[in-house]
Amino acid sequence: MTHSATLPMPGPGQRPGDGRQPLARHDGYPDGPPRLMPAHGTDPAGLAEHLGRFGPPPYRGGARRLIGEVEAAGLTGRGGAAFPTYRKLAAMAAGNGPAPVVVGNGAEGEPASSKDKALLWYSPHLVLDGLQLAAEAVGSAAAGLYVHRNPRLHERLAAAIADRAAAGLDAAQVELIEAPPRFLAGEESALASRVSGGLALPRFKPPRASQRGVAGRRTLVQNVETLAHLALIARYGAAWFRSTGTPDEPGSMLATLHQADGRTGVVETTLGTPIASLLRLPAQAVLVGGYHGAWLPAGQAELLPLANAALRPLGAAVGAGVLAALPADRCGLAETARVVRYLALESAGQCGPCFNGLPRIAGALAELAGPRPRPQAMADLERWSGLVTGRGACHHPDGTVRLVRSALRVFAPEIDHHAHGYCTAASSQPFLPLPAETALDDADWK
Amino acid sequence: MTTITSSTALWYASRATGVVSLLLLSLVVMLGIVVNRQGRLPGLPSFAVTGLHRNLSLLSVLFIAVHVATAIIDPYVSIGLAAVVIPFTSAYEPFWLGLGAVALDLIAALVVTSLLRARISRRYWRGIHWLAYAAWPVALAHGFGASPDLRSGGLRVLAVSCALVVGAAGLWRLASRAGQVPRAQRAAAALAATRPGGLPRPVRARDGGAR
Secondary structure (H helix, E strand, O other), rough: OOOOOOOOOOOOOOOOOOOOOOOOOOOOEEEOOOOOOOOOOOOOOHHHHHHHHHHHOOOOOOOOOOOHHHHHHOEEEEOOOOOOOHHHHHHHHHHHOOOOOEEEEOOOOOOOOOHHHHHHHHOOHHHHHHHHHHHHHOOOOOEEEEEEHHHHHHHHHHHHHHHHHHHHOOEEEEEEEEEOOOOOOHHHHHHHHHHHOOOOOOOOOOOOOOOOOHHOOOEEEEHHHHHHHHHHHHHHHHHHOOOEEOOEEEEEEEEEEEEOOOEEEEEEOOOOEEHHHHHHOOOEEEEEOOHHEEEEEHHOOOOOOHHHHHHHHOOOOOOOOOOEEOOOOHHHHHHHHHHHHHHHOOOOOOHHHHHHHHHHHHHHHHHHOOOOOOOOOHHHHHHHHHHHOOOOOOOOHHHHHHHHHHHHHHHHHHHHHHOOOEEEOOOOOOOOOOOOOOOOOOHHHO | OOOOOOOOOHHHHHHHHHHHHHHHHHHHHHHHEEEEEOEOOOOOOOHHHHHHHHHHHHHHHHHHHHHHHHHHHHHOOOOOOOHHHHOOOOOOOHHHHHHHHHHHHHHHHHHHHHHHOOOOOOOHHHHHHHOOOHHHHHHHHHHHHOOHHHOHHHHHHHHHHHHHHHHHHHHHHHHHHOOOOOOOHHHHHHHHHHHOOOOOOOEEOOOOOOO
């Protein structure tokens, strides 16, 4: 069984799971998914249930001691970059100077992703355990949890943190920080700026957050799902972690699925799972990795596993685990144009190539999405795409151009149709989720 | 007008490269201001303005190097190596050559930090780059004071033109700063400036699609 928990969006009284039980067990803990998501009928937000199932965080009694286990487990960052977690921990633990700060990143600015929200809602104590263990591993006594704006979730997390403090579970004090609803709010330097009290704006590197981050201190930033995996690795070990997934990309992962029929959910799956078993195909095309990701033709996607080893050669990546099946009756160009317009408006307005270039790219793509675009719209699009790549303080222009280029490849036949004045789509109903509001002033970046 | 002989060649070379350096530095400062304000020059995309700014600044380094080297080597006046980098220590024209040394040091700091830009903090690079606004007038004053070349004739026209161009660019910088779009609205403003109908529109299917 590759996945077994299809979760609704976080809401009161909702419970995950579809009733399937994992077969193999280790220390009473399942080998396969769901690992991160709670068992049926429990309230994971309750500290008592969490302690009953997992016990207190297995502190190692000193810095660095957990890092070898994380390296053996082969855990990679689940925020999108898939960077080996042990290397970030080791570099932070080896650094000189004042103790570093550790921040769990649950900003999840990507509108198509809900997995961090779901994880924080259903398994907050696993994330908070991971935060404590990461802080211990790098010798830090200050931790933060940076979470997108959602009053109910914040209330729940604040209560969880208070319960833990009352129970004396936490070695490092945890501060809960609200992330603004901006696409780039979770970018590492934007996070460091926001947690320091400033605007959530990406900064030029160097210095990286690991060199000078929150309040000028060295800062370790880990996605909240990565921290939850860390909490389990600390308990059940590297061999257990590797017992699912592929040898190169071990472990389970959370994915947000957007089915062609409009249904959406978060599942816990394993790396290497066939995309065809996650999405109900056929569809017209599959968006892999979210809005900085890439479109793949459905015929190609249905033969591929959800693994970077298979996706990277095709210009795609697992990213933060977003998969969207575009229904046959929609226009892929119109969908991409909507998303790219949103991405252009989410530019932080700091780098000329980004805040001038992305709107032009969005405009040209909108033209291609309409009837009878000017012949030079395509050439403009390619030229501007080349001009903005690699020219920002962050990777916003690069990620946006990746999406645009994949759309030009996958929807090339549709571009031809539009050039002749018609579109194959039967519905102009928007499909991919986008927030209604964009930033107007600095307050919207706080 | 004297003629160029083997004994005056270095002197002429130093003066000529000095004049070319002033011209180049003025263009570099002007282009730098345009780059800073994300402005455009007719017929050039903005990345080309940045490229021109960088390349001309490296070219000016070359001319300044020849200007300084020929001044040292030229036996007519003796300028020590130390006096080239330590301001106001020259035996000959200590004040005006001292200004040259100040300008040289400032420009060296600008060039070195720019070459290391990918490796140092953006904040340091930016802070150092503000020194350009000090280096240029100091270099111009050095040119006017150290040699009578710029005080008359065509070269005076050139020097005054350089000053006017840089001054105009500086005023434009101040003005464009006043009329600046707030950071948070820049992308929206740029999107509004793309052609009308730049927003995605629904496209009507013809006869239920063309599959």
